[in-house]
Amino acid sequence: LAKKIIGDFDLANEPQKYGLGIKEIWEIPADRHQPGKVDHYLGFPLDNATAGGGFVYHAEDNKLYVGLVTYLDYADPTLSPFGEFQRFKQHPSVAPLLEGATRISYGARALTAGGWQSIPNLAFPGGGLIGCSAGFMNAPRLKAIHNAILSGIGAADAVTDAINAGRQHDLIADYAEHIFRTGIAKELQGVANAKPLWSRFGTVLGSLAIGADLWISTIFGRSPLKLTKHGKPDFAKLKPIASVTPRTYPKPDGKLTFDRASSVFLANLAHDEDQPVHLRLADPAIPIRANLPRFGEPAPLYCPAGVYEVAEEGGESVFRIHAANCVHCKTCDIKDPAQNITWVPPEGGSGPNYSGM
Structure with a gap:
């Protein structure tokens, strides 16, 4: 809905940037469990040019939350965020925690990570954007819920003022002002250089530059750097498959991977097999005609749920959509290089029924 509103009302500024978060919940032996412990991982197993990182959270009842975020501005069309997540679990500090443990839940979701530069114009006639639809996630500090709540408070204040003034059916011109003065603007402006630095310099040098920039912003209240551009949207970052060395991922062992x-x-999916496909192709021919020869058709790789498949029928390649597998992460809507796929809400609100996620 937000994508359509932003497009229909021409609200966009800089392209939004995204990450794909993949997460599992495990139940581990009590002697390995350390309630409240949080581990964050920078980079591994991704290469220097691919932004992202993992996490391991020790929750209650011997539960372990394990996940990896891969930023979707990666360039290699043969990269699989799902495959990289399997590699992450083989890290020498993660694998021992999961040995002999039980995997009990799985999920995936795209995250808005563009920050201050990517926030669209927030108000439109009759409404306004809040929360992650507006892109209020503080990606460098790994938090967003507080800004979603604050944006709701700011939106309520703006609407209340408009109603008290006897207004209706118009554009609330000071809507963004109400939201930004909740503290969202100050927070996101303070980390605005992080994603551009990471994209420009890679994980190693970019992380050093981000750290220095955040310290300067914290100490002096602002950074001398003003990196206002993200450049190309995520879907435009893919290189032709002929220009990369194809990646391969080992067969899973069924224990750790x-x-x-x-x-x-x-993910406890609930889709009616005969419901209308909620993943719409603007042109059904593009996956095979355009994406396959140029990019190797990356959809089966960037999708973490096995929704897309390139198969052979009668000696010809065909593109299949297994919509009942969809976990509604929206990665395809974001990363498809032709912007040919649109995710729409499925019939009856069906989808994953996450437990404890």
């Missing part, structure tokens, strides 16, 4: 089918099963 898994395939998409068994993972999607743990």
Whole structure:
């Protein structure tokens, strides 16, 4: 809905940037569990040119939350965020925690990570954007819920003032002002250089530059750097497949690493098999005619749920959509290089029924 509103009312500024978060919940032996412990990982197993990082959270009842965020501005069309997540679990400080443990849940979701530069114009006639639809996530500090709440408070204040003034059906011109003065603007402006620095210099040098920039902003209240541009949107960052060395991912062992089918099963999906496909192709021919020769058709790789497949029928390549597998992460809507796929809400609100996520 937000994508359509932003497009219809021409609200966009800089392109939004996204990350794909993939997460599992495990139940681990009590002797390995340290309630409240939080571990964050920078980079691994991604290469220097691919932004992202992992996390391991020790929750209650011997639960372990394990996940990896891969930023979707990666360039290699043969990269699989799902495959990279399987590699992440093989890290020497993660794998021992999961040995002999039980995987009980799986999920995935795209995250807005563009920050201050990517916030669209927030108000439109009859409404306004809030929360992650507006892109209020503080990606460098890994938090967003507080800004979603603050934006709701600011929106309520703006609407209340408009109603008290006897207004209706018009544009609330000071809507953004109400939201930004909740503290959202100050917070996101303070980390505005982080994503551009990471994209420009890679994980190693970019992280050093981000750290220095955040310290300067904290100490002096602002940074001398003003990196206002993200450049190309995520879908435009892919290189032709002929220009990369194809990546390969080992067969899962079923103990630590898994395939998409068994993972999607743990998302507790509920889709009617005969419901209308909620993943719409503007041109059904593009995946095979354009994406396959140029990019190797990356949809089966960037999708973490096994929704897309390139198969052979009668000696010809065909593009299949297994919509019942969808976990509604929206990665395809974001990363498809032709912008040919649009995710729409499925019939009856069906989808994953996450447990404890």
